[in-house]
Amino acid sequence: MTQPTPPPLSLDSLLPPDMAKKAEAVGVSKANLGPFRMLALAVLAGAFIALGAVFMTTVTAGASGVLAYGIARLVGGFAFCLGLILVVVAGAELFTGNNLIVMAWASRKVSTGKLLRNWVIVYAGNFIGAILTAYGLFLSGQYAFGQGAVGLQALTIANAKVSLTFTQAVVLGIFCNALVCLAVWLCMSARTTTDRILSILFPISAFVAAGFEHSIANMYFIPVALFIKNGATPAFWENIGKTAADFGNITWSNFLVANLLPVTIGNIIGGALMVGLVYWFIYLRPSWTGHKDATEQPDPTLKKA
Numbered sequence: 001m002t003q004p005t006p007p008p009l010s011l012d013s014l015l016p017p018d019m020a021k022k023a024e025a026v027g028v029s030k031a032n033l034g035p036f037r038m039l040a041l042a043v044l045a046g047a048f049i050a051l052g053a054v055f056m057t058t059v060t061a062g063a064s065g066v067l068a069y070g071i072a073r074l075v076g077g078f079a080f081c082l083g084l085i086l087v088v089v090a091g092a093e094l095f096t097g098n099n100l101i102v103m104a105w106a107s108r109k110v111s112t113g114k115l116l117r118n119w120v121i122v123y124a125g126n127f128i129g130a131i132l133t134a135y136g137l138f139l140s141g142q143y144a145f146g147q148g149a150v151g152l153q154a155l156t157i158a159n160a161k162v163s164l165t166f167t168q169a170v171v172l173g174i175f176c177n178a179l180v181c182l183a184v185w186l187c188m189s190a191r192t193t194t195d196r197i198l199s200i201l202f203p204i205s206a207f208v209a210a211g212f213e214h215s216i217a218n219m220y221f222i223p224v225a226l227f228i229k230n231g232a233t234p235a236f237w238e239n240i241g242k243t244a245a246d247f248g249n250i251t252w253s254n255f256l257v258a259n260l261l262p263v264t265i266g267n268i269i270g271g272a273l274m275v276g277l278v279y280w281f282i283y284l285r286p287s288w289t290g291h292k293d294a295t296e297q298p299d300p301t302l303k304k305a
Contacts, residue, residue: 013195019188020103020283023158023276026188027104030093038093042125045092049126049280050133050220052083054142056208057157057221061149064156070209077205081218083201083301084180088187094210095123095178096216097184099271103280123264130219138227148239151228155247158225159217162254166262172276173266176212180267213263218262222255 014022034042056076063072084178087094100117104110137143143151164172185198208212228236239241 013189013191017283019185020279023100023185023279024104024107024109025286026257028102028109029109031101031104031110031118033093034225035117035119038118038121039125040162041091041093042122043132044090044255045087045122045130046129046131046216046219047133048086048090048092048129049083049094049214049216050130050137051086052080054137054221055082055134055304056080056121058142058145061146061153073209073211074205077208078201080208080217081204081252082084083200085181085197085203087096088184088196089193089201093118093122093125094216095119096180096214096271098122099177100181100184100276101266102272102276103284105255106277106280107284111131119133121151125218126216130216131223134220134224139184139222139266139276142225143220143228143232144239148236152240152242154221154228155225155242155250158222158250159247161213161222161253161259162249164213164259164262166258169259170266170269172211172213173215173263174211174270175231175266175305176214176263177267177270177273179270180214181271185275185279193269213255213259213266215260215264215267218255218259222250222259225250226252228253 030038056079058075059079060072063075066072067075084094084097086092087097101115101118105115113289143154178204183200183203186203187196190196190199225247229247229250232244280304
């Protein structure tokens with residue numbers, strides 16, 4: 001008896017309906033990771049995003065007054081893309097991208113408990129990875145490079161972030177994670193590493209250039225400035241012509257309450273609601289797709305209606 005011929009392999013990118021199915025399946029896989037693996041991958045993601053922030057801070061140091069504002073922001077945006085490229089290609093768990101797990105949750109393939117478990121563990125792991133990277137960079141003395149230009153840029157970035165109003169931080173967080181989750185959504189269409197990198201470049205560089213707020217990136221940007229403010233050498237302050245008192249707004253309370261809290265709220269709205277649930281409604285909602293695949297089973301931990 002002859003065996004059926006397998007379908008030909010294709011390098012064509014997936015179309016949106018298939019992207020939605022893939023995003024749903026990825027969400028189920030992420031929600032069912034073991035807690036220790038999940039935490040370890042989250043720590044990596046926090047460090048990866050922090051490395052993108054380090055790259056951005058370094059390449060834009062000293063750019064003020066030399067490059068036009070928009071050009072400097074664009075350069076920084078492309079540099080920051082390193083973070084999400086590492087997360088997607090190397091493999092890691094990022095809270096902002098994991099907002100798309102709501103697609104599997106809305107299809108009742110992931111319980112509310114598993115969704116929140118993932119978000120809490122991954123958020124905590126991202127925080128650990130980002131803040132450890134910030135402290136490591138401080139200990140390295142990298143902030144003093146370029147006659148202190150790198151450290152001054154880190155302080156300037158953090159000062160702007162903690163000076164936002166609550167409403168500004170929420171709205172900037174909404175737009176940011178809409179673009180981050182769109183980048184992750186575009187990666188669902190990818191067949192190759194090159195596809196993934198190209199899918200990431202423009203949404204991520206756009207959010208950075210526009211000045212939107214990313215909660216995980218801010219877990220690096222603001223703590224590194226706090227470490228510099230509280231522990232930089234006298235020679236550093238002399239080189240930049242400023243003192244720690246010039247950055248009085250950069251405090252731990254302003255970091256946690258005035259920035260991280262509202263930005264996180266905005267990120268969830270922008271990622272989970274504006275991207276995840278919208279694409280679920282368009283492509284996965286049962287009354288629109290017409291039927292459910294008999295092979296697809298809901299999460300057994302969910303109660304029957």
